[in-house]
Amino acid sequence: MNKYLVIGNPIDHSLSPKLHNYWFRENNIDALYEKKQIREADIKQIILDIRNGKIEGINVTVPFKKSVIPFLDKLEIPEKIQSVNTIYREKTIKGSNKIVGRNTDILGFKYSLEHIKYSAKGKKIFILGAGGVTPSIICALERMKPSTIMLSNRTKEKAKNLKKSFPQLELVEWGDIKNFDMIINTTSLGLKENEKIPINYDKIGSGKFFYDVIYNPKKTNFLLEAEKRGHQIENGKMMFVYQAQEAFSLFTMAPHVRMGLMPPINKKVLQLLEND
Ligand code: ATR
Numbered sequence: 001m002n003k004y005l006v007i008g009n010p011i012d013h014s015l016s017p018k019l020h021n022y023w024f025r026e027n028n029i030d031a032l033y034e035k036k037q038i039r040e041a042d043i044k045q046i047i048l049d050i051r052n053g054k055i056e057g058i059n060v061t062v063p064f065k066k067s068v069i070p071f072l073d074k075l076e077i078p079e080k081i082q083s084v085n086t087i088y089r090e091k092t093i094k095g096s097n098k099i100v101g102r103n104t105d106i107l108g109f110k111y112s113l114e115h116i117k118y119s120a121k122g123k124k125i126f127i128l129g130a131g132g133v134t135p136s137i138i139c140a141l142e143r144m145k146p147s148t149i150m151l152s153n154r155t156k157e158k159a160k161n162l163k164k165s166f167p168q169l170e171l172v173e174w175g176d177i178k179n180f181d182m183i184i185n186t187t188s189l190g191l192k193e194n195e196k197i198p199i200n201y202d203k204i205g206s207g208k209f210f211y212d213v214i215y216n217p218k219k220t221n222f223l224l225e226a227e228k229r230g231h232q233i234e235n236g237k238m239m240f241v242y243q244a245q246e247a248f249s250l251f252t253m254a255p256h257v258r259m260g261l262m263p264p265i266n267k268k269v270l271q272l273l274e275n276d
Helices: 016-026 040-051 105-115 134-143 156-165 221-228 237-251 267-274
Strands: 002-008 031-037 057-060 074-076 086-089 099-102 124-128 148-152 182-185 209-212 232-234
Touching: 002 016, 002 040, 016 031, 016 237, 016 267, 040 057, 040 086, 040 099, 057 237, 086 237, 105 134, 105 237, 124 134, 134 148, 134 156, 148 156, 209 221, 221 232, 237 267
Parallel strands: 002 031, 002 057, 074 099, 124 148, 124 182, 182 209, 209 232
Antiparallel strands: 057 086, 086 099
């Protein structure tokens, strides 16, 4: 039986095993996908296990998306981002033992917007946070040709660092609000029930789009405040599902094709994730 893992810390909340195991069953693939809480020092052994065939592939979540990189043989990610969430043994016809790192968060975010038919083209985008997932979101957004991408982070230094890779970013003081069409929370604020993002919601006009990368809880305070004022809201669930779909496709890739299985994202899949 082929073994897959999602690694992170914390990892309890992860719905990846549920989703991937469902897709494996649906496709009659004899595989088991589990979650594992790890420490930084465990990464080396896990990559070795992929090399030796004990593990077929892994997904990586907070806070290891960057720290796995030195252990990989081949990166298939945009140069500007140092973030890997999917790792597997390269499959080539000649045979290869290269360990490849990919990023499916970028497409996950893009597809989540397409899913609700939201076009960011020409829009003013305001990003909150400069953490692990933020570069992937900027990367996806810049391909959509928005008019502006503003970014605000509590620790200014991290925002400035991001601007080195993405010079088009307009940095905004933490707590300040500028005129925007779409605001995206990429911080971890809201994961805990009473956490609030320090912005003045009454200073924001009407008809804006609030997107939160967090999907558990379903509605963070950020989304609740927005909903109360009649703005459009979206949580990170579809981004999560689409990044998983891309990862599944990479895991099930055969040597002679670029893409593997693309399981449908239907009501049943969404229902599966609702029950938690
Ligand atoms: P990492 O920083 O290791 O990449 P992350 O969970 O991916 O971790 O990102 C955390 C994000 O949430 C950061 O933007 C962080 O802001 P700082 O860079 O200032 O730490 C933000 N964040 C977390 N707790 C916060 C808080 N209490 N107030 C404001 N921002 C917070």
